[in-house]
Amino acid sequence: MPSKTCASCNHVVDYNYCANCGEKILTPELRSVGHIAGDALENLTSYDGKIWRTLITLFVKPGQLDRNYHIGQRVNYLKPISLFFIINVLFVMFSPLTDFYVAFRDQMQLQPYSDWLKPYMLEVIANKGYEIGDFEEKYNQLVVVLARSLIILQVPFFAIFSFIVLFSRKHYLSDYLIFSLNAHSWWMIWIIVAQVPAWFIGNGLSLICANLSVSYFYFLLLPIGKFIYLSLAIKTLFKFSWLRVLLSVPIMMGLYIVAHYIFRFLQLFITYSLIE
Ligand SMILES: [Zn+2]
Known part of the structure:
Protein backbone atom coordinates (compact mmCIF):
# COMPACT_ATOMS: atom_id res chain seq x y z
CA MET A 1 0.00 0.00 0.00
CA PRO A 2 1.58 3.33 -1.04
CA SER A 3 1.89 5.71 1.89
CA LYS A 4 0.27 9.14 1.69
CA THR A 5 0.62 12.18 3.87
CA CYS A 6 -2.13 13.67 6.03
CA ALA A 7 -3.68 16.85 4.62
CA SER A 8 -3.94 18.38 8.09
CA CYS A 9 -0.61 17.59 9.73
CA ASN A 10 1.66 16.10 7.00
CA HIS A 11 2.18 12.95 9.06
CA VAL A 12 2.63 9.75 6.97
CA VAL A 13 -0.69 7.88 6.78
CA ASP A 14 -0.98 4.12 6.29
CA TYR A 15 -4.68 3.64 6.99
CA ASN A 16 -7.91 5.55 6.39
CA TYR A 17 -7.24 7.66 9.45
CA CYS A 18 -4.21 9.68 10.42
CA ALA A 19 -2.76 8.14 13.57
CA ASN A 20 -1.25 11.48 14.55
CA CYS A 21 -4.23 13.87 14.40
CA GLY A 22 -7.25 11.68 13.60
CA GLU A 23 -7.95 13.23 10.19
CA LYS A 24 -9.94 10.98 7.84
CA ILE A 25 -8.44 10.58 4.35
CA LEU A 26 -10.99 11.72 1.74
CA THR A 27 -11.95 9.17 -0.94
CA PRO A 28 -14.35 9.86 -3.86
CA GLU A 29 -17.00 7.96 -1.88
CA LEU A 30 -16.54 10.16 1.19
CA ARG A 31 -16.87 13.25 -1.01
CA SER A 32 -20.35 12.29 -2.24
CA VAL A 33 -23.23 14.56 -1.21
CA GLY A 34 -25.19 11.58 0.10
CA HIS A 35 -22.38 10.63 2.43
CA ILE A 36 -21.93 14.20 3.68
CA ALA A 37 -25.66 14.50 4.43
CA GLY A 38 -25.68 11.16 6.26
CA ASP A 39 -22.56 12.14 8.19
CA ALA A 40 -24.11 15.45 9.28
CA LEU A 41 -27.24 13.68 10.49
CA GLU A 42 -25.18 11.13 12.37
CA ASN A 43 -23.12 13.87 14.01
CA LEU A 44 -26.25 15.73 15.07
CA THR A 45 -27.97 12.71 16.57
CA SER A 46 -24.84 11.43 18.31
CA TYR A 47 -24.32 14.92 19.74
CA ASP A 48 -27.94 14.91 20.83
CA GLY A 49 -27.44 11.50 22.43
CA LYS A 50 -24.35 12.79 24.21
CA ILE A 51 -26.24 15.78 25.62
CA TRP A 52 -28.98 13.60 27.08
CA ARG A 53 -26.57 10.97 28.38
CA THR A 54 -24.50 13.69 30.07
CA LEU A 55 -27.51 15.48 31.58
CA ILE A 56 -29.08 12.26 32.88
CA THR A 57 -25.78 11.12 34.41
ZN1 LIG B 1 -2.77 14.16 10.57
Whole structure:
Protein backbone atom coordinates (compact mmCIF):
# COMPACT_ATOMS: atom_id res chain seq x y z
CA MET A 1 0.00 0.00 0.00
CA PRO A 2 1.58 3.33 -1.04
CA SER A 3 1.89 5.71 1.89
CA LYS A 4 0.27 9.14 1.69
CA THR A 5 0.62 12.18 3.87
CA CYS A 6 -2.13 13.67 6.03
CA ALA A 7 -3.68 16.85 4.62
CA SER A 8 -3.94 18.38 8.09
CA CYS A 9 -0.61 17.59 9.73
CA ASN A 10 1.66 16.10 7.00
CA HIS A 11 2.18 12.95 9.06
CA VAL A 12 2.63 9.75 6.97
CA VAL A 13 -0.69 7.88 6.78
CA ASP A 14 -0.98 4.12 6.29
CA TYR A 15 -4.68 3.64 6.99
CA ASN A 16 -7.91 5.55 6.39
CA TYR A 17 -7.24 7.66 9.45
CA CYS A 18 -4.21 9.68 10.42
CA ALA A 19 -2.76 8.14 13.57
CA ASN A 20 -1.25 11.48 14.55
CA CYS A 21 -4.23 13.87 14.40
CA GLY A 22 -7.25 11.68 13.60
CA GLU A 23 -7.95 13.23 10.19
CA LYS A 24 -9.94 10.98 7.84
CA ILE A 25 -8.44 10.58 4.35
CA LEU A 26 -10.99 11.72 1.74
CA THR A 27 -11.95 9.17 -0.94
CA PRO A 28 -14.35 9.86 -3.86
CA GLU A 29 -17.00 7.96 -1.88
CA LEU A 30 -16.54 10.16 1.19
CA ARG A 31 -16.87 13.25 -1.01
CA SER A 32 -20.35 12.29 -2.24
CA VAL A 33 -23.23 14.56 -1.21
CA GLY A 34 -25.19 11.58 0.10
CA HIS A 35 -22.38 10.63 2.43
CA ILE A 36 -21.93 14.20 3.68
CA ALA A 37 -25.66 14.50 4.43
CA GLY A 38 -25.68 11.16 6.26
CA ASP A 39 -22.56 12.14 8.19
CA ALA A 40 -24.11 15.45 9.28
CA LEU A 41 -27.24 13.68 10.49
CA GLU A 42 -25.18 11.13 12.37
CA ASN A 43 -23.12 13.87 14.01
CA LEU A 44 -26.25 15.73 15.07
CA THR A 45 -27.97 12.71 16.57
CA SER A 46 -24.84 11.43 18.31
CA TYR A 47 -24.32 14.92 19.74
CA ASP A 48 -27.94 14.91 20.83
CA GLY A 49 -27.44 11.50 22.43
CA LYS A 50 -24.35 12.79 24.21
CA ILE A 51 -26.24 15.78 25.62
CA TRP A 52 -28.98 13.60 27.08
CA ARG A 53 -26.57 10.97 28.38
CA THR A 54 -24.50 13.69 30.07
CA LEU A 55 -27.51 15.48 31.58
CA ILE A 56 -29.08 12.26 32.88
CA THR A 57 -25.78 11.12 34.41
CA LEU A 58 -25.35 14.52 36.07
CA PHE A 59 -28.77 14.22 37.69
CA VAL A 60 -29.17 10.51 38.36
CA LYS A 61 -25.59 9.75 39.42
CA PRO A 62 -24.06 12.86 41.03
CA GLY A 63 -20.26 12.76 40.79
CA GLN A 64 -20.21 10.02 38.15
CA LEU A 65 -19.19 12.47 35.39
CA ASP A 66 -16.42 13.76 37.67
CA ARG A 67 -15.31 10.19 38.41
CA ASN A 68 -15.37 9.23 34.73
CA TYR A 69 -13.25 12.24 33.89
CA HIS A 70 -10.83 11.36 36.69
CA ILE A 71 -10.29 7.82 35.34
CA GLY A 72 -10.02 9.14 31.76
CA GLN A 73 -13.42 8.04 30.43
CA ARG A 74 -14.51 11.07 28.42
CA VAL A 75 -15.61 10.37 24.83
CA ASN A 76 -19.17 9.30 25.72
CA TYR A 77 -19.97 12.60 27.42
CA LEU A 78 -19.97 16.30 26.64
CA LYS A 79 -16.90 18.15 27.84
CA PRO A 80 -17.64 19.64 31.29
CA ILE A 81 -17.11 23.17 29.99
CA SER A 82 -19.54 22.60 27.06
CA LEU A 83 -22.11 21.18 29.47
CA PHE A 84 -21.68 24.23 31.68
CA PHE A 85 -22.23 26.72 28.86
CA ILE A 86 -25.24 24.88 27.38
CA ILE A 87 -26.89 24.90 30.82
CA ASN A 88 -25.81 28.50 31.37
CA VAL A 89 -27.78 29.53 28.27
CA LEU A 90 -30.88 27.71 29.58
CA PHE A 91 -30.32 29.36 32.94
CA VAL A 92 -30.13 32.85 31.44
CA MET A 93 -33.47 32.17 29.70
CA PHE A 94 -35.43 30.27 32.34
CA SER A 95 -34.06 30.96 35.82
CA PRO A 96 -36.76 32.17 38.23
CA LEU A 97 -34.17 33.41 40.71
CA THR A 98 -32.41 36.73 40.76
CA ASP A 99 -29.81 35.39 43.16
CA PHE A 100 -26.94 35.84 40.72
CA TYR A 101 -28.07 39.31 39.75
CA VAL A 102 -27.50 41.99 42.39
CA ALA A 103 -29.15 45.39 41.90
CA PHE A 104 -27.21 48.60 42.49
CA ARG A 105 -28.97 49.45 45.77
CA ASP A 106 -28.29 45.95 47.20
CA GLN A 107 -24.63 46.21 46.23
CA MET A 108 -24.45 49.58 48.03
CA GLN A 109 -26.20 48.43 51.21
CA LEU A 110 -26.57 44.69 51.78
CA GLN A 111 -23.28 42.98 50.89
CA PRO A 112 -20.53 42.20 53.45
CA TYR A 113 -18.22 44.56 51.55
CA SER A 114 -20.83 47.36 51.07
CA ASP A 115 -19.75 49.69 53.90
CA TRP A 116 -16.13 49.38 52.97
CA LEU A 117 -16.73 49.94 49.25
CA LYS A 118 -19.44 52.61 49.27
CA PRO A 119 -17.19 55.72 49.40
CA TYR A 120 -15.15 54.37 46.48
CA MET A 121 -18.31 53.60 44.47
CA LEU A 122 -19.65 57.13 45.01
CA GLU A 123 -16.33 58.64 44.02
CA VAL A 124 -16.24 56.66 40.75
CA ILE A 125 -19.80 57.76 39.93
CA ALA A 126 -18.83 61.39 40.48
CA ASN A 127 -15.68 60.99 38.38
CA LYS A 128 -17.69 59.51 35.52
CA GLY A 129 -19.92 62.60 35.71
CA TYR A 130 -23.18 60.87 36.68
CA GLU A 131 -26.04 61.77 39.02
CA ILE A 132 -26.50 58.76 41.30
CA GLY A 133 -30.05 58.06 40.05
CA ASP A 134 -28.97 58.00 36.39
CA PHE A 135 -26.04 55.75 37.19
CA GLU A 136 -28.27 53.36 39.13
CA GLU A 137 -30.64 53.06 36.19
CA LYS A 138 -27.80 52.31 33.75
CA TYR A 139 -26.22 49.86 36.19
CA ASN A 140 -29.40 47.88 36.75
CA GLN A 141 -30.13 47.61 33.02
CA LEU A 142 -26.63 46.32 32.32
CA VAL A 143 -26.28 43.93 35.26
CA VAL A 144 -29.48 42.00 34.44
CA VAL A 145 -27.95 40.89 31.15
CA LEU A 146 -24.43 40.53 32.45
CA ALA A 147 -24.78 38.77 35.81
CA ARG A 148 -25.99 35.34 34.75
CA SER A 149 -23.48 35.15 31.92
CA LEU A 150 -20.66 35.75 34.39
CA ILE A 151 -21.43 32.72 36.62
CA ILE A 152 -18.36 30.97 35.20
CA LEU A 153 -16.27 33.41 37.31
CA GLN A 154 -17.51 31.69 40.46
CA VAL A 155 -16.28 28.26 39.35
CA PRO A 156 -12.51 28.61 40.00
CA PHE A 157 -13.08 29.95 43.52
CA PHE A 158 -15.28 27.01 44.48
CA ALA A 159 -12.66 24.72 42.89
CA ILE A 160 -9.90 26.18 45.08
CA PHE A 161 -12.04 25.79 48.22
CA SER A 162 -12.80 22.18 47.21
CA PHE A 163 -9.09 21.53 46.77
CA ILE A 164 -8.41 22.77 50.31
CA VAL A 165 -11.31 20.99 52.06
CA LEU A 166 -11.40 17.79 49.99
CA PHE A 167 -7.68 17.37 49.49
CA SER A 168 -6.69 13.92 48.30
CA ARG A 169 -3.29 12.79 47.02
CA LYS A 170 -4.85 10.65 44.32
CA HIS A 171 -6.51 13.61 42.60
CA TYR A 172 -5.23 16.30 40.29
CA LEU A 173 -6.06 19.98 40.56
CA SER A 174 -8.10 19.56 37.35
CA ASP A 175 -10.34 17.04 39.15
CA TYR A 176 -11.39 19.80 41.54
CA LEU A 177 -12.05 22.16 38.65
CA ILE A 178 -14.28 19.55 36.94
CA PHE A 179 -15.99 18.90 40.29
CA SER A 180 -16.73 22.63 40.62
CA LEU A 181 -17.90 23.00 37.00
CA ASN A 182 -20.28 20.04 37.26
CA ALA A 183 -21.56 21.22 40.65
CA HIS A 184 -22.42 24.59 39.09
CA SER A 185 -24.07 22.93 36.06
CA TRP A 186 -26.16 20.85 38.44
CA TRP A 187 -26.97 23.86 40.60
CA MET A 188 -28.25 25.94 37.67
CA ILE A 189 -30.57 23.11 36.59
CA TRP A 190 -31.76 22.53 40.14
CA ILE A 191 -32.72 26.22 40.50
CA ILE A 192 -34.98 25.80 37.46
CA VAL A 193 -36.28 22.27 38.14
CA ALA A 194 -36.94 22.56 41.91
CA GLN A 195 -39.95 24.76 41.12
CA VAL A 196 -41.87 21.64 40.05
CA PRO A 197 -41.74 19.63 43.32
CA ALA A 198 -42.13 22.89 45.27
CA TRP A 199 -45.34 23.65 43.37
CA PHE A 200 -46.82 20.20 44.06
CA ILE A 201 -45.81 20.07 47.74
CA GLY A 202 -46.85 23.69 48.34
CA ASN A 203 -50.25 23.34 46.71
CA GLY A 204 -50.81 19.89 48.20
CA LEU A 205 -50.10 20.97 51.76
CA SER A 206 -51.95 24.27 51.45
CA LEU A 207 -55.14 22.19 51.53
CA ILE A 208 -54.22 21.18 55.08
CA CYS A 209 -52.46 24.31 56.28
CA ALA A 210 -52.94 27.63 54.50
CA ASN A 211 -49.67 29.14 55.81
CA LEU A 212 -47.35 26.96 53.75
CA SER A 213 -46.60 28.58 50.41
CA VAL A 214 -44.96 27.26 47.25
CA SER A 215 -42.03 29.64 47.62
CA TYR A 216 -41.44 28.44 51.19
CA PHE A 217 -40.86 24.90 49.88
CA TYR A 218 -38.86 26.16 46.92
CA PHE A 219 -36.34 27.87 49.19
CA LEU A 220 -36.30 24.80 51.41
CA LEU A 221 -35.68 22.40 48.52
CA LEU A 222 -32.79 24.41 47.07
CA PRO A 223 -30.29 23.83 49.93
CA ILE A 224 -31.58 20.29 50.64
CA GLY A 225 -30.91 19.41 47.00
CA LYS A 226 -27.46 20.97 47.14
CA PHE A 227 -26.61 19.05 50.31
CA ILE A 228 -27.63 15.74 48.74
CA TYR A 229 -25.85 16.48 45.45
CA LEU A 230 -22.59 17.48 47.12
CA SER A 231 -22.64 14.46 49.46
CA LEU A 232 -23.17 11.96 46.64
CA ALA A 233 -20.76 13.72 44.26
CA ILE A 234 -17.95 13.86 46.84
CA LYS A 235 -18.54 10.21 47.79
CA THR A 236 -18.47 9.09 44.13
CA LEU A 237 -15.48 11.18 43.03
CA PHE A 238 -13.20 10.86 46.05
CA LYS A 239 -14.40 7.58 47.63
CA PHE A 240 -14.06 9.13 51.11
CA SER A 241 -15.68 7.50 54.15
CA TRP A 242 -19.25 8.69 54.77
CA LEU A 243 -17.99 10.35 57.96
CA ARG A 244 -15.53 12.51 56.03
CA VAL A 245 -18.19 13.23 53.37
CA LEU A 246 -20.78 14.37 55.92
CA LEU A 247 -18.22 16.46 57.80
CA SER A 248 -17.01 18.24 54.66
CA VAL A 249 -20.35 18.97 52.97
CA PRO A 250 -21.50 21.66 55.47
CA ILE A 251 -18.08 23.33 55.10
CA MET A 252 -18.40 23.18 51.30
CA MET A 253 -21.87 24.73 51.49
CA GLY A 254 -20.48 27.57 53.59
CA LEU A 255 -17.58 28.06 51.19
CA TYR A 256 -20.02 28.08 48.27
CA ILE A 257 -21.52 31.20 49.84
CA VAL A 258 -18.04 32.74 50.14
CA ALA A 259 -17.38 31.98 46.44
CA HIS A 260 -20.76 33.51 45.65
CA TYR A 261 -19.88 36.77 47.45
CA ILE A 262 -16.58 36.93 45.58
CA PHE A 263 -18.66 36.51 42.41
CA ARG A 264 -20.96 39.37 43.46
CA PHE A 265 -17.98 41.58 44.10
CA LEU A 266 -16.52 40.78 40.65
CA GLN A 267 -19.93 41.39 39.09
CA LEU A 268 -20.02 44.85 40.67
CA PHE A 269 -16.49 45.61 39.56
CA ILE A 270 -17.07 44.48 35.95
CA THR A 271 -20.44 46.24 35.59
CA TYR A 272 -18.92 49.42 36.99
CA SER A 273 -16.05 49.41 34.56
CA LEU A 274 -18.39 48.82 31.61
CA ILE A 275 -20.42 51.97 32.28
CA GLU A 276 -18.77 54.83 30.44
ZN1 LIG B 1 -2.77 14.16 10.57
